[in-house]
Amino acid sequence: MITSLAEQLLLARDLVETGRDDRELARACAAGEVARVWPGAYVEVGTWRMLDPREQQRLRSIAALATRRKDGLLLSHESAALLWGLPTWGWPAGPVELVDPTARRGTSTARLRVRASPLHAVERASRSGLPVTSLDRTVADLLFSRSRVQAVVLVDHLLHSGLATREHLRVLLAARPAARRRRAAGWAVDFGSAGGESPGESVSRVLAHDARFVEPLLQVPFADGDGPIGVVDFAFPVPNDSGRLVLGEFDGDVKYRGATYRHGRTPEQVVQDEKEREDSLRALPATAGFVRWTRRDLADASRLTEKLRRAGVARRR
Structure with missing residues (x-):
């Protein structure tokens, strides 16, 4: 499903590379034929309307990554969670989240958040050909950045699905001894239950x-x-x-x-x-x-x- 979503994207830069006018997509958007997913990225209107908000946000994340000119970026946090199939409570509506392992400082807008953070090789992964933070790294990032309720939603899912044990989650927390929200993350791990089905x-x-x-x-x-x-x-x-x-x-x-x-x-x-x-x-x-x-x-x-x-x-x- 993720691969098919990526294949639906129409990128303005692809038109330019074939010698065509990238304004064709802008005109098609004005005519209601395509929807603008991200600056420089479009998708057919019929396809866009068939997607639920979670799938739309996933497509935005893919489009944001595809249109960035800098190499080495990875989807992270909520954007990586969407590709890993991790749950959320409510539809995701925040900015697309990326991590830049080579940057000294991050940038943030209402639409895009790029964090500067080094990544070890084991913290890098690929989902359907897209660079994302590994499942463990994504889980740890979410436990320390999500609300208390959202953290329990995540822990319940991991325990119920067998993707992680409580002991493994504690190891992930212990690897960040100075992290903010450590107490809230630890409470969520302790409170989580494999009996939580939704x-x-x-x-x-x-x-x-x-x-x-x-x-x-x-x-x-x-x-x-x-x-x-x-x-x-x-x-x-x-x-x-x-x-x-x-x-x-x-x-x-x-x-x-x-x-x-x-x-x-x-x-x-x-x-x-x-x-x-x-x-x-x-x-x-x-x-x-x-x-x-x-x-x-x-x-x-x-x-x-x-x-x-x-x-x-x-x-x-």
């Missing part, structure tokens, strides 16, 4: 923790006399009532719209199946309560806090 679940855990709710069990399977019911995202233990749990589910859009999750069902059928599944879960003797929340509730932590409180989720002392 960015929304990771954010939910952080917000619930900050509101002092009891630590939930993650991805808990349930069954009744008719057989398996399914796996529940969160199961909050009820203090002083052994075996009783308040069940919680984060409802991301993919649950109802994603083709992979629906398995050929219509969104309406998914809703009906989820309702029947919830009824079965509520009927279990161990269920002390049931609560659902969405991205909207995560945008305002007080909304999630109120939903968990009403469902009877206990708080830590």
Whole structure:
């Protein structure tokens, strides 16, 4: 997919090299035939409109690298994360990020950030023919530059997918003893869980923790006399009532719209199946309560806090 994206780019300099007028692309852009991805880089409008914001940002990163006149630059931080397939919470909307191993100082604008940083050979890699910081270097950069919540989203993904162990992440942190945000990065590594299956679940855990709710069990399977019911995202233990749990589910859009999750069902059928599944879960003797929340509730932590409180989720002392 990354290679095919790069092949879609139309570069003004390529026209010049073939003796054509590079203003052809500017005129095509004015006519609505192509979209300007980056100064000197365009893509057909139909292709651009089919890309989601994450793919559009990935294409901007590729275009920024392709149009730079200096050799030796690598995609880094968020831009490298997009090529490595690492998750974010929300659509990436910041500047394209590059690293220049030979520069003495970096430069930064609203659209492009170039950091000056030496790189060892093991910190360099290639993804689909594009120079990027290695996975380890990218992960370390993100842990020290992302917000606390975004860092947990990253750690959960790495642990769940098997791309890294907690011990390995601690080694990466230890290699930068004087780095800023070291404490926040270390907390994210300690708090991360292999049970976090999506960015929304990771954010939910952080917000619930900050509101002092009891630590939930993650991805808990349930069954009744008719057989398996399914796996529940969160199961909050009820203090002083052994075996009783308040069940919680984060409802991301993919649950109802994603083709992979629906398995050929219509969104309406998914809703009906989820309702029947919830009824079965509520009927279990161990269920002390049931609560659902969405991205909207995560945008305002007080909304999630109120939903968990009403469902009877206990708080830590």
